[in-house]
Amino acid sequence: MKVIINGTEHDLAAGTSVGASVRLITTSASGVAAAVNGEVVRRACWETTTVSDGDRVEVITAVQGG
C-alpha cells in the first residue's frame, strides 16, 4: 500500500504501525510527534495504530524558529 510520510510516498506492507512509519524517518526516541491525516496519534498508541493505503503521516520535531 502507498503511504505518504512527510511528503514522500512509501510502499508499506499492510498492517504497518504508526511507530514503524515514524522509524522510517527518524530513530530519535524523544522530541518527535506524529499525526495521521491531520490527527495527532499519541505516542502510547503508536504501536497499536496501523496506517492505511493513502494515509498521510507527518513526523514532526522542534527546529530553530520564532
Next chain:
Amino acid sequence: MDDPFVIAGEAMGSRLIMGTGGAPSLAVLERALVASGTELTTVAMRRVDPAAPGSVLDLLAARGIRVLPNTAGCFTAADAVRTARLAREALETDWVKLEVIADERTLLPDPVELLDAAELLVADGFTVLPYTSDDPVLARRLEQAGCAAVMPLGAPIGSGLGIRNPHNIELIVEAAGVPVVLDAGIGTASDAAIAMELGCDAVLLATSVTRARVPELMAEAMRAAVTAGRLALLAGRVPRRRYATASSPRPAG
C-alpha cells in the same frame, strides 16, 4: 533584588524570553542564549529532517532552558491547534506560544483566528501565550478567554522597528491581569528597555540578537536592557517638566 517573573504559577529569574530563529549556526545560537540569561526559549515545529545538523532541543536541554513551542507558520485556528497538540506530544509541555498570522508579507496576527484558537487550546488544557497585535481590546478578549499572558507586538516580526505605539502598550499593561510580554519588533537594546519601562513584564525577541553582527554581544546588551528597564520602572521616573529644576543648592548671598 528578588523580582521573579511568574507565568501560570511558574517563577523565572529572567524577564527575557528568546527565540531561536535566524541564528547562523547552533554554536552561535548557544553562545547568544547563554549570554542572554534566558530561562525560556521558543522553537518552531516542523517535519523531521534526518539530515539536520544537531538539535536545538538537545542544546536547550543541556543549558537547562525551558522550551516554549510556537505555532509559527499557522494561518488558521485549526492549523494552530493541530500544531500545538503535536508540540505537546513531542515536547511534553502544555505551554504554547500561539501564533496565527494573517499573511506572509506583514506576519501580523489574524485576530479572529487567534481568539478562536486561544479558546480551543485553553479548553484543551494548554497554557496559552498568544502573540497578538497591540490592540488593547483584543488583549482583553484573550485574557478573558483564559490565556496565561498576552504578548503584544511592538512592530512586525523581524522588522526591528521598535515600539510603534507605546500608548497602546501602556493601555494593555494598565488593564491586564496577566503578564504582558512585548513580543516582536525589538531592534536594539533601548527598545527592550522602553518595553520594560512601559510596564511590560518581559520581552520576547529573536531577530535583533540572532541577526546582529555579534549575536552574543547583543544578547548581553538585551539582558542588561531588560534589567535596566525593569529597575527603572520599579524605581519610578521623575516627572517631565517644561523648565529646568536646579539640582544644586543656590549660592549663598
